[in-house]
Structure formats: C-alpha cells, structure tokens
Amino acid sequence: MFDLSVFTLVHVVISVLGIITGLVVVGGLLAGARLEGWTALFLATTTLTSVTGFGFPFTKVLPPHVVGAVSLVVLAVCLVARYGKRLEGSWRTIYVVTAVTALYLNVFVLVVQLFTKTPPLAQLAPTQQEAPFAVTQALVLALFVWLGWAACRAFGTEKAVTATAQG
Template identity: 40%
Template sequence: MIIGLTLGQFTALHVAISLVAIASGIVVMAAFAAGHRRIAALSGLFLLTTAATTITGFMFPFNGPTPAFLTGVVSVPMLALAFAAYFGLKLRGRAAAVYAVSASIALYLNLLAFVTQAFLKIPPLHALAPSGTEPPFLVAQMVMLVAMIGVGALSFRAARRV
C-alpha cells in the first residue's frame, strides 16, 4: 500500500496525474513558444501536476536505480528552476528564458516516460518494439525529442524577445 492505496490504485493515480501534466504542458509550452507568457491557471496546473508526477514516481517501491528513477532525478532540478522562474520571479527578465528551457525539459521528460510506457503497456505498440530498441520505438522517441527541442527553442526565443 502506498498512501493508503493498493499498488494498482496508486499506479492509476500516478498515470492520471501524468496525463493531466502532459496535456496541460503541451498547451502551455505551445502558447509560450507563440509568445504568450502567462496562461496562469493552466501554467500552474502544468507545474503542479508535473511536480506531483515526479513525487509520486519516487513513491513506487525502490529496487535500485532505473531509467524512470533517473528521469525523476533530472526532473527535480528542472522543476525547481521552472517553479522559481514562474512563481518566484514572475517570468521577469532572464527568468522567462530559464522557464522556457526548464519547463520544456520537464515536459520532455514526462513525454519520454509516456512514450516508453506506451510501448511497454499497449499491446500493438509493444509488438512493434518488444525490447525497446527497435526502429518504431527509436523513431517515436526521436520525433518527440526533435519536437521538444523545437518547442524549447521557440519558447527560449519568445522569452528573449520580451
């Protein structure tokens, strides 16, 4: 049991939080890349649910470092920077650029986990890449990485214009 939930229930909660974080993050970062700095409620939702995803990820039984654990370790400082830039510094000055980069990385890490889990858990995708090293999995990861680099670069450029 984790926080009073069975492992299955806790996993469902973690996945639901992650999906909200990803959906809100995509909208927020697309808006930021287009030059819209503050979508207050949605930006807060993105940051809070992304932090909750990371925190709940650390609450799963620990059997040594895994790629998911290491992703969480990288996510923590990115989220700390994004929170400080957004809530603390209100995106003033260079904080907007810090937010653009750190929030883009945090969203990418969520998407990385999402795509990885999709290929592990969804039977048709798993059939395409059972070991996670086959071309369909690698292409999906590469497309996502390139897209997030593009969003991050556009967000950084938009942050520096204002």
C-alpha cells in the first residue's frame, strides 16, 4: 500500500521544484518584483517538501525532522507576511527574510543529501563532520545571508518596486 521508493521520488521532485521556484522568487526579490505565480508555487512546494519529509518511517526525532519543523514555522510566518499582512510595513522585510530562509533550509538539506548519496562527496565527508562538508555548508550559508541582505535592500522596503509579474 505504501511504496517508499515512489514516495521518495515524489518528495525529491517536490523538493527540487521548491528549490527551482525559490531561486526564481529570490531573483524577483532582488529585482524588486513580486512574482505572484512563482511565489505561490514556491511556497506550496516548499511547504509540501517539509510536510512530506515527515512521511518517511522513523522511530525517533532526528535532525531532518527538526529542520522540517523549523521550515514549517518559517513558512507559516512567511505566508502570514505575504498573504495575511499583504507585505505592509515591517511585514515586507519579514516576508523577504522568511522566504530566503525557507529556500536556504531546502538547499541546506540538498547539500546534506548530496554528501550522503553522491559517492565522491560521501568519500570526502562520510560522517558529515569533515571539513569539505562544513566548508560547503558555510559557503551556502554565506551566500544566503548575502542574498537575504540584498533582497531586503531591493524588496524589503516600501520604496522597492512593487511591479507584479505573473509567473
């Protein structure tokens, strides 16, 4: 009744879509544009990524469950900022920060999976405690901190361009 390989494939496809659409949305933020369709797809796929992550069999709470829970909290705030508060006042910056954070968490997990499932990377960091893994995650974090800062400057204020572009 429950085919784990099909479920895994669906989860991975949703996750990849979440990352791709998230990159498009962040690109829009950097350009000061609301990409309504892309944003809705990004938030839906990223939420589904976190929700489906809890569908894998487990007997105890592990780091992926914590990341998934944090992601869902971040996404809840993001949804409130975007749709509930309509980007008014400080909610605009909150939206940018939470959208970039949600994308970062997806990419963080992608890096973990790449180091787990890709043999050459797994050899470099078999326990994910080694320097190549730590350096990669640090560079990804630095990139997203910069993207968040730049997106806040470009989109996070009332002065930002608010052109609506349908995705």
